[in-house]
Each structure stands twice: as structure tokens, then as C-alpha cells.
Amino acid sequence: MKNLNKIAVLIFLYLVILGLSLFYINSFVEEDVYLFYSVNSMTFGVLDNIIVSLSYLGSYYIWSALALLFWFRRKYETASYLLGAVLVTGIPTLLLKLLIMRPRPFEVLEAFRLVADSALSSFPSAHAVLAFALVVVLSKADKRIMLPGFIFASIVAFSRVFIGVHYPFDVIFGALMGIILGILTINLPLEKIEKTLERWRK
Template sequence: MNYELFKAINQLAGNHPFMDQFMVFVTEKALIIFALVLLSMWFFGNEKNKYTVVYATLTGVLGLFINFIISQIYFEPRPFVTHSVNMLIPHAADASFPSDHTTGAFALALGILLWNRKVGIAAVLFAALTGFSRIYVGHHYPFDVLGSIVVGIAASLLVYKLSPFLKPIPSTIISIYRRLTGTKTSASRSRESKKF
């Protein structure tokens, strides 16, 4: 079933030039796009957005760490190692399960969603597209992507549940950023304006 689903998606590759280019772009640039979104939230967002960025980053790191542990315990060959595949871009023949790209995308997206619903919904949709692109270009099976989604959910829920204990981390990072840049919180600016 896993291979049949893979074939159904991967056989689309190589037949539609625009779709091929789009999927290659998504699969190669997804994590860069997520980084740009997080940077925008950090530099142009309010205090809550800065907390969201730190928690989402922690979620992404945890998700990839879980992936690393799984890959040390269980090794599944890439689809192109054992089957004839429409490979759009080359890739090393390392562990296929789970997908690091998809885990990173979903962990970051869900990390955002739990703190910022508006941005988070768009991020989750893009993460789903990222997972689909990994199958389309011939790098992963559907179950690799599904496993990555589970890891992303687990990592995001764990960070969310532990956020009261983790709060000193974003608080310290934001405080250091404020001191280095000389910026103040909106609450501080409000208090100062009331003095005048």
C-alpha cells in the first residue's frame, strides 16, 4: 500500500514541467521559507510573536532530534534505492523514515499554530505541501511523511505542555535581544508615555 501510494504520486513527476519546477522549489526551499516567516514574526511582530518564534524553534529542534533517534533505531531505504523512481533531484541514499524536511516543516508550523492561529493555519497548509513534494520528487514514501507528521504533532504538543517550565528560555532570549538593540516592550513604551 505504501509503495502503491508512492507510485500514484511520483508517477506525476516528469510529465508536467511547471508542476515539476514548483515541487522542486517547495522541497528545496520550504525550510528557508519557514525561517523567513519566523524572522518576520520576530522583527515585525509583537511580544507574543517573539515567544511564538522561540517556542516554534524549540519544537523544530525537538522534532528533528526525535527523527535522529528513530533513524538510529530503524532504517528504511529510500524509494529510489529499491524501486524505479522519477527522481527530479538527486539525494543521498540515507534513511527514508521519517522525513526530516516534513518533520521540520510540521514541527515549526504546529509550533506556530498553537500560539498564532492566523499564521499557523497557512504554515500547516504549506507544511502539508512540503510533505507532498517529498513524495512527488521521489525522496520519500507516504508513510515516511505520515510518520513525520506524527513526530511534528508529538514535538509541538510536548513543547506546548511544557511551555510554563520553558518560559525562562524565550524570556531570556527576548531580554538579551532588547538590550542589544535598545528596543523596549510595548508595555514599557506605554508606561513611559503616561509619564508625559
């Protein structure tokens, strides 16, 4: 019952953040565009390529593959946490992208830097959602992960604007959603996923 109450509160908070994000992306378009150009036009010399590479570390493919790797190595608890985070963040994020259909910056603006494009819509940033959710989920196992994890997730979120595929509000609200969904993940009965993964491996 205690966990059910937590889950209900977290879902409510997620919906509040969603409501606020929709208000901001529709009411502060000029500010979002200004911030986009401010970040997208930045340059850090030799670090530019590193930032571009880090952008892909928030990919669902990478973390799904890592979950599979831990499963093969019989690290079922870690695999269940990673898989849980991928599913809990991936499903609502995909639904929002399909429902809201916010155009990518490069579809309506002339980006200073465009490294990659995507067929899916801009809001929210799936990379930001997953990166921040993973920090919360993995920090449950080891608190030392939290600080470097949030730094890593922030760089991933920043990089999505830097390479021209997201507006700042996409990643800011994506990060907030990710934190809430990460907390939601660790309050779910992940031991059921763990037992299922272990049973499949036998």
C-alpha cells in the same frame, strides 16, 4: 503538574504512533511502493518546479535561520517557539533515522523523478515532522495560521514523495509525529528559552 500530565500523555501518543508506523512500514511494503510510484510519476506541468522548490521549505536550516533572524530583531517569543519546535522535533527524528535505517526509495527502487538525495535514512520524513509541528506551534500565536499552515505542510509532505526521497508512509507518519511534537512543544516551559535568548542578546 497539569502540564506534566499533558506531556506524559503526548509522549505516550508519540510512542503509539511510532509503534503503528513501524508496523505499517514493515507489513505494507508493496502498498507503500505502489503509492510511491503513483505520486512520484505525477506531473503538473509548470507547477512541477514550484512543488520541488516548496519541498525545501521544511528544512531545519531554513527555520533555524528564521529563529536566528527573529532573535536579532528582538522577537524573543517567536524565536523561542521556532527554536523549541526545531529541537523537540529534530532530536527524536534524527535518533529514529539512525536507529531504523530505512533505505531511501531511490536506493532500492528506480524512481521516475529524483531531484535530491540524502545520506540519512528515509523514516521518518524530517521535513514533514517539522512542517506540521510548526503549524501547531505558530497557530498558538495566531489561529488564522492553522488552515493555510496545514495546507502548506501537506504540500511539503507531498513534495518529499514527489521528488523521490521518501515513501508515503514516511511522510504520513511523520506528519502525525509532527502534530504530537508540536503540541508537546507548546506545553513545554518555552519562557525559559525566551529569557535565555533575551539574555544572550544583551
